[in-house]
Amino acid sequence: MTPIFDKNVQLAGWFDGENIFDLGLNWVAFLSGDNFFSSKSLDWLGPMHEGSLLDRNGKPVAWLEGASPNETLRPLTPLQPLRPLTPLQPLRPLNPLQPLRPLDPLGGWSHLEWGQWLNA
16 A cells, blocks of 8 residues: 655555545545546545545645656646446555655646545
């Protein structure tokens, strides 16, 4: 499980390569192609770009451990995927070390906080 950090360098969730789990290990989003979708509503949250979780405007909301937050051009809206099967709840990972604060992305951070992005 890869830790997800928000723009305040706080642990925000976990990514298993296909799914996002919140800090309580509840399934909150999934990756289809290069895009994240809400596990509840199937709403498009935004794309994944080089380890950054982006909003619908291409601005980073959070990033995966080992990556640097960066942005991209405004992405095209993808087709809505089929809902995948609910994954098994993973075992609780060890808390990661807090990374150093990264440089701000050239285009700036998303105006959305982590929770707002998940509920977009």
